[in-house]
Amino acid sequence: MSEVFGFIVSALSLGSMYALMALGLVLIYGILKLVNFAYGELIMVAGYTLYLLNGSPLPWLVMGLCAILAAVVASVATEYIAFRPIRDKSLTAMLITSFAVSTLFQNAALLLISPRSRVVPLPDLFSQSIAVGNVLIQWRDIIAVVVTFVLLGALTLLLNRTVLGIALRAAADNMRMTRMLGVPANLLISMAFAISGLLAGTVALFWLGRTASVTPGIGLEPLIVAFVATVLGGLNSLVGAVVGGYVLALMTVGINTFLPQDFVDYRQAFTFALVILVLLFRPEGLISSKTGTGNRP
Amino acid sequence: MLELRDIHARYGAVRVLHGISLDVEQGELVAIVGANGAGKSTTLSTVAGVVKPSAGEIVFKGEAITGQAPEAIVRKGIAMVPENRDIFSALTVEQNLRLGAYIRGDRAEYLDDLAQMFDLFPILAERRSQAAGTMSGGEQQQLAIARALMSHPQLLIFDEPSLGLSPKLVEQVFALVQKLHKEGMTILLVEQNVAQALNIADRAYLIRMGKVEAEGTPQELRRTVDVESAYLGAATAQAASGGEL
Numbered sequence: 001m002s003e004v005f006g007f008i009v010s011a012l013s014l015g016s017m018y019a020l021m022a023l024g025l026v027l028i029y030g031i032l033k034l035v036n037f038a039y040g041e042l043i044m045v046a047g048y049t050l051y052l053l054n055g056s057p058l059p060w061l062v063m064g065l066c067a068i069l070a071a072v073v074a075s076v077a078t079e080y081i082a083f084r085p086i087r088d089k090s091l092t093a094m095l096i097t098s099f100a101v102s103t104l105f106q107n108a109a110l111l112l113i114s115p116r117s118r119v120v121p122l123p124d125l126f127s128q129s130i131a132v133g134n135v136l137i138q139w140r141d142i143i144a145v146v147v148t149f150v151l152l153g154a155l156t157l158l159l160n161r162t163v164l165g166i167a168l169r170a171a172a173d174n175m176r177m178t179r180m181l182g183v184p185a186n187l188l189i190s191m192a193f194a195i196s197g198l199l200a201g202t203v204a205l206f207w208l209g210r211t212a213s214v215t216p217g218i219g220l221e222p223l224i225v226a227f228v229a230t231v232l233g234g235l236n237s238l239v240g241a242v243v244g245g246y247v248l249a250l251m252t253v254g255i256n257t258f259l260p261q262d263f264v265d266y267r268q269a270f271t272f273a274l275v276i277l278v279l280l281f282r283p284e285g286l287i288s289s290k291t292g293t294g295n296r297p
Numbered sequence: 298m299l300e301l302r303d304i305h306a307r308y309g310a311v312r313v314l315h316g317i318s319l320d321v322e323q324g325e326l327v328a329i330v331g332a333n334g335a336g337k338s339t340t341l342s343t344v345a346g347v348v349k350p351s352a353g354e355i356v357f358k359g360e361a362i363t364g365q366a367p368e369a370i371v372r373k374g375i376a377m378v379p380e381n382r383d384i385f386s387a388l389t390v391e392q393n394l395r396l397g398a399y400i401r402g403d404r405a406e407y408l409d410d411l412a413q414m415f416d417l418f419p420i421l422a423e424r425r426s427q428a429a430g431t432m433s434g435g436e437q438q439q440l441a442i443a444r445a446l447m448s449h450p451q452l453l454i455f456d457e458p459s460l461g462l463s464p465k466l467v468e469q470v471f472a473l474v475q476k477l478h479k480e481g482m483t484i485l486l487v488e489q490n491v492a493q494a495l496n497i498a499d500r501a502y503l504i505r506m507g508k509v510e511a512e513g514t515p516q517e518l519r520r521t522v523d524v525e526s527a528y529l530g531a532a533t534a535q536a537a538s539g540g541e542l
Contacts, residue, residue, distance in 0.1 A: 169385070
């Protein structure tokens with residue numbers, strides 16, 4: 001019984017990170033039709049912010065908030081400096097630019113800090129666990145799930161109850177029409193990048209919490225995970241991104257738990273095989289958006 | 298009120314407008330008619346700021362608005378009921394209307410306007426919490442019109458409002474356009490449905506291949522058109538079939 005509980009907590013915790021990452025990717029895709037490949041680097045930015053604050057007298061919570069803020073600033077700055085000037089040119093140009101930004105961030109970290117991993121400070125709570133029956137549950141996992149649910153709740157309110165949130169959803173459907181109602185494109189896009197940075201920054205704290213270290217290339221895995229989750233859930237749907245994240249985590253944890261030891265090395269192959277199956281039978285993703293969040297070019 | 302002077306526009310290498318000049322006076326209902334692909338919608342797009350003219354000038358209430366962004370144009374007082382309606386289908390009816398009032402800050406005023414729209418379009422009140430995409434074409438057209446009115450425009454632009462509607466609904470939409478006009482709204486109407494458009498317009502422009510071919514009162518235009526060319530017959534036939542989709 002408690003093994004099942006442990007399994008659920010692991011899947012939920014991993015799924016929470018996947019879901020938030022996927023959501024940040026889909027938010028940008030929704031209004032710019034851009035898969036932002038520089039997105040993983042926000043994790044790195046948050047990580048190095050924590051590293052640089054290591055040893056400062058600030059309480060960890062403040063350091064964490066600074067790291068999230070750094071991710072938000074990096075995200076908005078990326079849009080302002082790299083994407084905005086070429087936004088009207090072509091989607092391909094933006095896509096290539098996002099690769100360039102990603103490379104730029106990574107090389108900056110290599111050059112200015114170090115190619116080797118650096119230790120980031122973590123709160124003591126992250127390494128403690130609580131016994132439930134005969135299974136130890138990590139506080140880090142519980143906090144990740146709670147924080148994610150709070151963020152998802154806040155985001156739902158924002159997108160359904162505030163004018164700007166509604167405008168953001170409208171823009172994902174039809175940017176031109178949204179602008180014709182007077183909503184400035186720049187405002188919406190900056191907002192999407194800010195939220196996306198907030199999500200990545202939050203994920204970073206938990207992602208780094210697993211290894212307590214940061215490397216220049218740390219953004220790659222979360223990016224791929226987010227991308228796979230969005231493909232699973234449907235690139236056009238915010239709900240789909242969240243569902244995709246949790247489904248992917250369930251698959252991953254399930255494979256880790258139930259696969260015979262000999263096969264664990266191939267767990268990614270199993271995960272991707274499942275993804276291919278989903279794509280074969282539901283190419284539009286698990287959550288289809290026929291009722292509306294459909295994107296017109 | 299609105300004046301287009303020698304507007305040229307292109308999509309990439311394709312020239313679509315070759316010097317369109319037209320004007321709309323305060324309180325007028327002006328129709329732009331012409332065959333499919335003549336440049337009617339592109340003309341509107343230049344006014345709405347969606348397509349930047351390659352040459353020419355657009356003046357609204359004495360101020361040049363050429364090439365301004367769509368979000369700026371609507372603040373000048375120009376609202377658009379676009380072709381295909383372009384309602385936000387995942388949003389509720391009320392959320393669509395809320396966005397229509399985006400440029401108006403006042404919450405109390407918004408609620409007043411909302412109540413007014415619900416009076417004018419009772420079906421929207423009934424469906425206020427429903428996803429807009431689940432409504433019928435006619436209901437969506439009403440929503441698109443209500444959404445445009447929420448910004449309190451001084452000039453209301455209709456792009457092919459009859460497109461894709463049944464003949465009965467087409468009648469209703471034209472009656473509504475006429476009603477708004479009688480209440481003093483300045484209207485620019487683009488239609489393929491030439492006969493219907495000429496019935497309600499004060500003046501009309503006939504556009505053909507990116508140029509103004511003829512202009513005048515509906516009577517004058519009908520005369521010119523009948524004598525001059527056979528293509529408008531084709532255009533009318535096409536419009537008629539378009540109206541019955």
